Amino acid sequence: MEIRFVDCGIRYGETVALQPLDLDLAERRIGVIGLNGSGKTTFARAINGLVKPSQGRVTVNGRDTVADGAEVLGRVGFIFQNPQNQLILPIVADDIALGLKSRGVGKADVAARVEAILARFGIEHLARRRVHALSGGETQLVAMASVLVTEPDILILDEPTNQLDLRNRKRVVDTLAGLDEAAIVVSHDLSLIESFERVLLFHEGRLIADGIPGDVVKAYEAVALS
Numbered sequence: 294m295e296i297r298f299v300d301c302g303i304r305y306g307e308t309v310a311l312q313p314l315d316l317d318l319a320e321r322r323i324g325v326i327g328l329n330g331s332g333k334t335t336f337a338r339a340i341n342g343l344v345k346p347s348q349g350r351v352t353v354n355g356r357d358t359v360a361d362g363a364e365v366l367g368r369v370g371f372i373f374q375n376p377q378n379q380l381i382l383p384i385v386a387d388d389i390a391l392g393l394k395s396r397g398v399g400k401a402d403v404a405a406r407v408e409a410i411l412a413r414f415g416i417e418h419l420a421r422r423r424v425h426a427l428s429g430g431e432t433q434l435v436a437m438a439s440v441l442v443t444e445p446d447i448l449i450l451d452e453p454t455n456q457l458d459l460r461n462r463k464r465v466v467d468t469l470a471g472l473d474e475a476a477i478v479v480s481h482d483l484s485l486i487e488s489f490e491r492v493l494l495f496h497e498g499r500l501i502a503d504g505i506p507g508d509v510v511k512a513y514e515a516v517a518l519s
């Protein structure tokens with residue numbers, strides 16, 4: 294996988310959320326850290342084209358997130374900070390099946406793949422449950438399952454352990470560790486990213502540190518606690 298930011302800057306009206314940035318990403322596990330409002334989610338959303346550059350461009354495996362937007366969206370799975378917003382159908386199994394059906398996967402194959410992903414997450418018991426009656430942690434796991442079932446090349450997770458108890462946090466950590474897909478993880482959970490190959494630190498819309506977890510976490514502590 295190759296993600297490239299070329300002079301990419303992002304503004305929301307008057308607010309500069311991301312200062313113009315040149316960056317190449319190719320590692321399998323990348324963490325994104327920084328204070329609230331530092332631009333992490335904006336950066337992550339720019340990778341799958343949910344947020345368009347105000348200047349410059351972003352490409353994923355050579356595809357432009359604006360010109361080839363549909364293709365990029367299909368290859369980059371995004372799990373939102375508030376995952377209940379991405380669950381659309383009332384029943385868990387139907388929701389997980391939706392992405393496969395919309396890609397034209399046959400009925401028997403859909404059923405088998407939904408069953409397999411539920412088993413992989415240890416949430417078979419949730420299959421017939423109503424999405425809006427799930428706990429926060431269960432919702433997180435169902436949202437991850439519903440994205441992973443479509444087998445994206447790259448997965449972006451925005452604060453995936455935010456609402457989880459220790460057991461479900463471990464499930465997410467183990468799932469992440471076992472993923473073949475490349476993953477970019479936005480998180481305030483610093484122990485989650487400590488084993489990653491590369492960590493990016495944003496501060497006031499600017500990338501101010503980029504390197505191995507130990508060094509970047511130190512830089513984060515320096516700006517956060519000063």
Ligand SMILES: Nc1ncnc2c1ncn2[C@@H]1O[C@H](COP(=O)(O)OP(=O)(O)OP(=O)(O)O)[C@@H](O)[C@H]1O
Pocket residue numbers: 305308309310327328329330331332333334335336
């Ligand atoms: N849709 C929007 N419209 C206007 N301003 C926005 C919008 N989304 C984000 N912002 C602003 O852009 C800046 C960066 O926000 P962003 O959500 O990227 O930060 P973040 O680092 O992910 O924060 P958090 O850790 O709190 O989730 C903030 O000042 C925020 O208020």
